[in-house]
Amino acid sequence: MSQSMQNNVYALILAGGAGTRFWPASRAALPKQLLPLVGTSPLITQTAERVLPLVGWERLLVATGKHLVEQTASLLTELLAGNMLVEPAPRNTAPCIGWAAFRVARTDPDGVLIVLPSDHHVQDVEGFGAVLAEAVRSASSGMITTIGIHPTHPETGYGYIEVVDDVTGIEAMAALRFVEKPDRERAEAFVDGGRHLWNAGMFIFRARDMVAAIRAHMPALAAGLDEIDRAAAAGDEDAAVERIFPTLPSISIDHGVMDHIDSFAVVPGDFGWSDVGSFQTAWELAEKDMAANAAPHGSVFIDAKRNLVMDLRKKAPDRRVIALVGVDDLVVVETDDALLVVPRARAQDVKEVVAVLKARGDGKLV
């Protein structure tokens, strides 16, 4: 299980997402993967750095939306222009994963493609590399493979992957099915049962296997991707994508493919994974001072504990000091055009702010 580069391994980073759970940090035009929500570099940069030792820039693909191309490219400055898969319209994950699979299959059908979300956090990068290597090995044998995270608590915010046997070790094992986000009771049963893993949204497969699965279960998608593929072979991919991509079925790879194939594998992982789904999680993962405050260097805390402070201003005219006095468990986030103060436990309510701003026509703030 080495992490060294293999010239038939490719990676696709899914970087089209948007979201308002991190408003005002995140925006429609500035989704979470472009932000340094954990650590000092943007999540997408960290994602690329995790997989680059395996694939190199030559074989690193990034799928994103038109409106995010510029910002994404500015963060991944060495990304090859041709390796940016620009989706003219959001069609969920099946079309863009299919696009990448068809593209790799054209020249390297046995090539293994690693598909990774761009906006997750991994604490143990080395452990992640080992899991990925095992997943590549599994995929090389012809099995579409996923990664499942050992659940540490009955999380209701994640989907799960049910496996056939009890989970032991980190070797690839047979998966039974994907399970939607459960309610609390079922989540507890999953954790107790030892046969459910968190679905981390990662897929590893030989290009030919995914192409075959799409042909078998999503013929309409296959037809569209064939057309793009023919245009690409003729040197005219962009125009074809522009024309065809928006007509492809909008569906996740989970529902479009994984739910229908006869069998797939999962590599159980335990590398400090998080989808960084909330300010709460961002605070948990952040570096904190002795009073458990996470804040920019130079912030002043007087009798203030467990606060999360984020300064995401870019046009800042001056260095700025942030001082919190006598407040606990707050989230304070500032950007160039917004300032948010909310208790960490209520951070999900920022969606109401977004709703107010939309309603009053402040669309550019959301």
Place this chain on the structure above:
Amino acid sequence: MSQSMQNNVYALILAGGAGTRFWPASRAALPKQLLPLVGTSPLITQTAERVLPLVGWERLLVATGKHLVEQTASLLTELLAGNMLVEPAPRNTAPCIGWAAFRVARTDPDGVLIVLPSDHHVQDVEGFGAVLAEAVRSASSGMITTIGIHPTHPETGYGYIEVVDDVTGIEAMAALRFVEKPDRERAEAFVDGGRHLWNAGMFIFRARDMVAAIRAHMPALAAGLDEIDRAAAAGDEDAAVERIFPTLPSISIDHGVMDHIDSFAVVPGDFGWSDVGSFQTAWELAEKDMAANAAPHGSVFIDAKRNLVMDLRKKAPDRRVIALVGVDDLVVVETDDALLVVPRARAQDVKEVVAVLKARGDGKLV
């Protein structure tokens, strides 16, 4: 009791103060009178507007420190250059009030000078005008006169003026003495007794009367002011002030003069006065929405009550929205180089932030 202009009435606004109680809004280089702590214009502008109907720009003097000249002048654009009394060094109130009194006495010894702090708030401007007119009438008769505010509660943060008889009406009456800030018990006795008024720090007198009082009780100050006066008559006031002012005794007019004169008068006032001594007071005086939040237009409050939000940024690159969700009774203040979050009830603790910043060498932030 008219508010119309009289050509022998002058005003002196004391605008040399500094303070850190409103950090980060206020700074050594940006004291509270220069800030719009209540309403939309700076307190000094509001102070000038209250007295200008009585004196006009011709007879409006402003005393301030060297480091504040530029900012003060930028707020009072019509102030005559010669009417700015620039103190080369802070010497408390007796020297600069004396300077103004000697200056007026040189050409108009019977002229009446109204001395006003620059950083107070007055709710009932008309009522204030009536009290001022009565004070001018009293001063014209040769009595150094002050204004005393009917106490509405046993405030321990103010000095008091004890009067001889029970207070009734708003006519000038004989004052007995100034009383330093009392403890709670004495303050309660003052309010119950009906013979104590809040000392609002305002003085009204004929120039010749104050000159005589200074000659009688502060001969060293009188000697220095005589020297400045002679230089001024010879057209060389600036150099003399530069040389002499820093050598004058540093003492308040209360202790230097008022404690020693045989008698003085007080006009009892009831015009919604406040010294705007804290964020708490600023919030009380501010215009508030239905949930008692005081904030810039466009702010968003979701389940948030009784908060005070101040945006005092000047170099703001963009319009900015401030959103508070699920928090009550907070003070949130932002300037170009600082952001403060503190419960209103703990706002006095910002002095600890100032201490931290000083200790670590961030002097320009305080």
